[in-house]
């Protein structure tokens with residue numbers, strides 16, 4: 001399972017449709033300060049369902065929508081699509097590729113899609129449980145997160161092992177059942 005493409009429209013500084021193709025192996029994002037490197041990482045977290053504005057370096061959810069420049073009008077929505085290779089069938093969808101898409105409008109309306117069919121945020125979270133991908137899984141390790149992992153209490157570190165061992169799915173289902 002690996003990231004194949006990322007497409008952004010109106011997300012933060014990426015007003016125009018911007019498509020990144022990830023090759024096999026390691027991808028490095030290079031560029032001067034403020035060119036949008038972290039915004040790309042934010043877009044991946046966002047499409048995977050991140051709901052915390054702090055984690056997205058925003059003060060309100062509509063801060064992820066391109067807010068204009070001196071010579072360009074703000075946009076009305078932001079959209080990110082992430083295509084993941086599923087050749088090995090790690091994601092429980094019978095397709096060699098899985099595309100997840102999230103769109104948000106200035107009025108707060110939000111839409112999610114899995115392989116172009118309308119979906120719920122819950123469906124996206126479920127799809128990635130126990131895969132290591134996901135907004136709080138270990139696939140995104142940012143500056144400081146390594147330190148955090150090393151210095152955290154053992155109980156706080158346990159989630160990484162639970163995700164890798166495939167226990168997260170059952171814990172989530174158990175919590176849901178207990179709430180009902």
Ligand code: ATP
Pocket residue numbers: 011012013014031032033034035036037038039040063064065066067068
């Ligand atoms: P550094 O090397 O300093 O970490 P970076 O390449 O990671 O820089 P980012 O943080 O990704 O840079 O991008 C910051 C830029 O994105 C700023 O110029 C900021 O104005 C712009 N930006 C953030 N949100 C929006 C938005 N909603 N609309 C337009 N531009 C935005």
Ligand code: MG
Pocket residue numbers: 037038039
């Ligand atoms: Mg940065």
